[in-house]
Amino acid sequence: MNAITLFGLGSAALVGLGLFGLITKPQPLHKILCFNVLGGGVLLLFGVVARRGAAAGLGGDPVPHALVITAIVVAFAATAMAVALLRRLVAAGGRTASESDHPDAGGDGA
Amino acid sequence: MPMLSSGATTTGGFLLVVAIMLPASGILIALGCGGCGGRCIAHAQRVFLPAGLAIAAATLGTTWHRGESLVYVVGGFAPPLGIALRADGVSAAMMLTTAIVICAVALFAGPQFSPPPEQREARAPLVLWTLLLAIWTALNAVALGGDLFTLFVALELLTFGAVPLVCLGGEAHTIEAALRYLLFALLGSVLYLLGIAMIYGAYGTLDIVLLSNLVRPAPVPWVALALMTTGLLVKTALFPFHLWLPPAHAGAPAAGSAVLSALVVKGSFFLLVRLLFYAMPGLTGAAAAQLIAALGGAAILYGSVLALRQRRLKLLVAYSTVAQIGYLFLIFPLAGPFATGDAGSSAAWTGGWLQLFSHAFAKAAMFMAAGLIAEAMGHDRIAELAGVGRALPITLTAFGLAGLSLMGVPPSGGFVAKWLLLQASVSEGQWWWAVVIVVGGLLAAAYVFRVLGTAFESTDAPLKPSRAVSRRREVVTLAVALLATLLGLLPLAPSRLLQIGLPAGLETVAR
DSSP states (O other): OOHHHHHHHHHHHHHHHHHHHHHHOOSHHHHHHHHHHHHHHHHHHHHHHHHHTOOTTOSSOHHHHHHHHHHHHHHHHHHHHHHHHHHHHHHTTOOSOGGGSOTTTOSSOO | OGGGOOSSOOTTTHHHHHHHHHHHHHHHHHHHTGGGTTHHHHHHHHHHHHHHHHHHHHHHHHHHHHSSOEEEEGGGOOTTTSOEEEEOHHHHHHHHHHHHHHHHHHHHHTTTTSOOTTOSOOHHHHHHHHHHHHHHHHHHHHHHBOBHHHHHHHHHHHHHHHHHHHTSSOOHHHHHHHHHHHHHHHHHHHHHHHHHHHHHHHHSOOBHHHHHHHOOSOHHHHHHHHHHHHHHHHHHTOTTSGGGHHHHHHHSOHHHHHHIIIIIHHHHHHHHHIIIIIISTTOSOHHHHHHHHHHHHHHHHHHHHHHHHOSBHHHHHHHHHHHHHHHHTTHHHHSGGGOSSHHHHHHHHHHHHHHHHHHHHHHHHHHHHHHHHHHHHSOOBGGGOTTHHHHSHHHHHHHHHHHHHHHTOSSSHHHHHHHHHHHHHHHTTOHHHHHHHHHHHHHHHHHHHHHHHHHTOOOSSOOOOSSOOOHHHHHHHHHHHHHHHHGGGSOSSOOSGGGTTOOGGGHHHHO
16 A cells, blocks of 8 residues: 555545534534545545646646645635634624524524 | 637637626725725725626627637636636626626615715625625636636635625624535535545546546546535535525625525536536436436425415525525436437526526515515514505515516516426426426415515505615616516527537537
8 A cells, every 4th residue: 555545545534524524513613623624635635636646757746736725725714714703603692503403494584 | 619629818808807807806996995994995886887797798799799609718828737718608698697686786785885974984885895796706707717626716705705795784693694604615615626636636637628528437527526516506505405595595684685696506506507518518317417406396396385484575585596596407407418309408408597597687686675675664574564565666566576587477587487498398208397397386476476465465554664765776676677577578499699609518409
């Protein structure tokens, strides 16, 4: 088993763990963290793809690196926004474990 | 195959860059002089809105005149290394719809969100104008993006513009709705990104035209396509991923709800069409297309029934969006590679797009009308709206006209769209979609007439609005509803505009 396969498996494990947490955890903060674990797995996959696609004499294919930089910025912005919203929600006194109620159930909603 | 000659910039290609850069520079102005509390941008939008509308119209005109896609190769670097912007018929139509709805919403929101003169800094106007421009930039980028990663960035920009719009009011329940929306959207985008990584790993390019020539049925593209499709379905709020939509769209201020329901959910649908029909044609099996459309059919029925059960007007309109989105997904089994007859295929293609455009106008008008009613009455509980039709006749007329389009009653854009889809499902021998379309139309009639019936009830004492609403905003609402109706005057036939720049896999649509 070479390094690329190992990193690929690691990436798959992170994606699986993150996805599981994102779906099962009710707390928004948990969900945000799980999104980051899942995102980490996807970014690692880009690294694996870059290494696998390396031309002779190069350390890696540069295009996935360029994509990953953009994806990191996007993921960072998304995390910042989610945390900011969560802080505002706590400050406004709203419920944070909002996934427990089913919005379709109530006739008049909020 | 006109899209294959995409290596070089065509005449008029500069329009595509300007279409993205113009609203983006508006955001920079808004943020650059944030000290004036949105006063600058509130003035500057008087230039930006007409200019953006003119560019969208010019793009449509040029595309129509040339009869093939406009292409702009950014920086002169041809794909696969560079990025190409492409405008075909559907992009141009999407851009014009976006521009019209954004301009109408801006006219509608203008009086409500103009910065108060005595205050130095006002948060809501600055944020609203910035977000409107951000959503416009993102939607133009979604319409024009020529590779899957540019489309990912555009889709993220769209989400980041849409989420704060939900909680502009700042109440706890709207923040909760915004957070829920963001978490669903993040799940969708990370699944899409995972698919991108797999596709790049397998083919070494993300350009849509290059991919369409490379992709062959194999496990890796299948898994990638499944992940990306699921991600986009979550963002489009297709049943059963619709849970985030009603609280988010009902919680936003009326101008925001109009943009969210009319345009933002269509952005990810547009991307799904690009993915399934343009980038990876021939990869979706007939069973998968039936499954996606079945979810659409379930959305039509479930969303309509829930709309019927709502007690608040804005939630009713939001659930109606869940239902109307469902119609869009009927094009996957009816148009393109699975269509057995060319007539059915091209009817479904035009019908699906017309449903997108007419729903954009109708739903924008409906949310604006609901907002005006809520503002005038101080609440939007449907049961207590008896007699509001006499107090706000123009608004209720707009609501009714928009409702005609949702039901699919002639003459309205919704009628042409649903008729073409009906015709396609009959001529393709997939009669079950015809049943869903007809039942969905009946349910839509039920929930629209439930509101109209109460509103035009005769009351002993005339209903007095607690606050007057400006006539100008009522007229804008009516004008948008009339646009949805005017789309119904189009001929009941496949449109040539929507067939410009079709890829190789979609020839059946063009015949």
